[in-house]
Amino acid sequence: MRIFLILLGKELRQFFLSPLAYVVILLFMLINGVSFYASISALTRSTSGANLVTWMFRTPWFYLSYFAVFPLITMRLLAEEQKLGTLETMMTAPVRAAQLILSKYVASVIFYIVLWLPSLANLYLFQYVTDGAADVPRGPLIGSYSMVLLMGLLYLAMGLFASSLTRNQIIAAILSLTLILLHYLVGFVAVYLSSARMLDLSEILTYIASVEHMALFTSGLVDTRPIVYYVTLAAFFLFLTHQVIEFRRWKT
């Protein structure tokens, strides 16, 4: 645990003392702001009962910024250590691979959460300037932000895994983006299959489709099935990452 905390400190330091972090935060806030503006104008034009939060996570702006963020956060993590050779100094110190990987993962999750905090401020600020006229409904808020966190848990684990496979950060970034988009697009395959009347398959795919989960959670419905799904799949990718790092010790 002590080793883990020391490593976590090092990872967080490397996150927050690098210019990349602030570029990412800036980019994310910018697109988030546009997405927020788009959702407000969508809301004013719409006649449906949907609320501000629901709209915020449905604009294309949101997904545009959303998927770009994971490769940027995770590409460095293990690829750089391998490139610099610091993985060797790390793994010849009394450090377990699991401690190293978990510290990197937790640091990236913390960074991800920090990334999302300003968007929350957006909502409350809007509520404040409109003097409470704009309602920020509690249910959809909790739902959508926990969905964002859950998807983040999985996609960060995927990104970390991609980063463990190569010493080239660009390759790591492209790999993780591919993995994430593949996972995300499964939801659209489900839509296609249901229109092609392959309902059984479509129904199965719906269970693992992020778009469906998002729709569910943003309406304020917190379902435990997606929670279990994202957490276990994230754990599975962390396990894979561990195997990749430890594989070095098994190959003969």
Place this chain on the structure above:
Amino acid sequence: MIQVEHLTKRYPGRTAVDDVSFSVGRGEVVGFLGPNGAGKSTTMRILTSYLPATAGRVTVAGHDVFADSLKARREIGYMPENVPLYDDFRVKEYLHFRARLKGLRGRDCRQRVGEVMDLCGLTDMRKKMIGTLSKGYRQRVGLADALVHRPQLLILDEPTNGLDPNQIRQVRELIRHLGEKHTILLSTHILTEVEATCGRVIIIDHGKIKASDTPEVLQQRLRTAGAIEFEARAPVDDVAAAVRALPQVRRVLSDPMEEGWHRFIVRVDTGSDPREEIAALIAAHGWPLREFIRKQASLEDVFVELTQNQ
């Protein structure tokens, strides 16, 4: 301190280390010498449990490096080749991080980091970013990192690689100083380094140990395979014929010099010393002589002989 028994490491299609056995006792300073690609780094990576062995057993301070890896790692201060470091850390900060990672705490940690910075001459650099340091200082940071947790054993992979002559001397001085208190295994392909710092040399080539002894003994073993050189004013052919007639002589070479003088280089058989006979010959012919020396084989000759003759 180190026990290596029948260590073998195979990569796909290549055997990097081939049935190597050696041991290093407490307090020894051992040089691991070999041409590039001989298997030095691989062996060191196995010793530090970064890589697994294909076969064989390695223990460090009584701990098996594979089964009991964490315990073994605590006893080792390792500086990998090319000294990988995080460029975005300050020197002191980095050493502090490494010290805590290796189990030092609180005041002891701060004190020890101060000590190793002093020892490695880094105190003035403590606030510098590692990325801005020169190669020599990076090397020192690596060394300080290897030392910081007071390990019994130091494993240094090419500690003077890429340094300028002044820096090399400084690092060697430091290693000699450290050798008084630590067991050290260092690898190098520079021969003078071993002569300058090590009590024992292990010569490795193509993954096999070619020799293991003190630098002096190794030189002695091959000393006689050296040469006798003299300068005489005499017809080349006469001298060559006369000297070659001696049974121990293998080859006679000559270089013409000014005014009829020649420099002769006589290669002789291993274990023989025909200096007396040659001197008697020269005296008998009455050739003027102005220099007569026996060239001792340097460690370099030993090295070349051992790593190229097979």
